[in-house]
Amino acid sequence: MSVVMSGLFRITRDVELRHTTEGTPIITLGMAYSYGSKRDDRGYLPTQFIDGAIWGERARALREHLVKGQRLFLTLTDVHTESYPSRGDGAPKTKLVGRIDQLAFVDRVQSDGEQGRAPAPAPAPRQAARPAPAASGAGFDDMDSEIPF
Template sequence: MLNRIILMGRLTRDPELRHTQSGTAVASFSLAVDRDFKNRDSGEKATDFIDVVAWRNTAEFVSKYFTKGRMAVVEGRLQIRDWTDRDGGKRRSAEVVADNVYFGDSKRDGESGGSFSRPAAPAPVDYGIPAGADQFAELADDDGDLPF
């Protein structure tokens, strides 16, 4: 069986960092994820608001580097929770338990830390044609045997 989700969207609020009684970090936040199609009537894209929970180091990372409006890529699994409300009614909710959270946009101006900047690519090497060489010279065709 496979339970794997990858989402890309913007945080609808700052992550809320809490700690369990045993000291384990847990962060909760919500992502606004646009659908691929537009509404026929309004012409606007529909948006899903998805609850996400992150634990331990991922929770610490999210609460330190992500804020409302920031684009995030979340990898995780779908978790369904059954619970009883204050009136005794049975309720069900779905949330994504994040295994990894990545930056979905480039580093914002004035921000520091938390993102990785890829080093500049080395300058291309010119393997040009030697002076005086014919660019479209015929290759010698030996006896046709393969060299191995």
């Protein structure tokens, strides 16, 4: 059974690019996910820190667009824990990791590093309004009887 997680995440550190021995690019994102509805005494929701990975050419294409502090709506699959030794004393630690399958940008990053809400997509061009038919003085009796509905 594969665990899937979707929601709003914030990137917590710079994106890391590495390659497999076969040359496949992989980027790793450190992310924070706030959950629940009960806030602590400072007004913050509880937060879970998660590492997510994007594989392949998609990773190479997205790397420059993913920056620390940016918010993303993600779907993570294959969510699981991994063990690693701590930096200080080598004691075993665990972290939550997953594969990023779907990604949508919530924030855009401005040139000065300031975050802003992503712009709304441009509306589709409207067709020119057709002029109303001229009143002919005709009633329902003059209408075509083959109405297509």
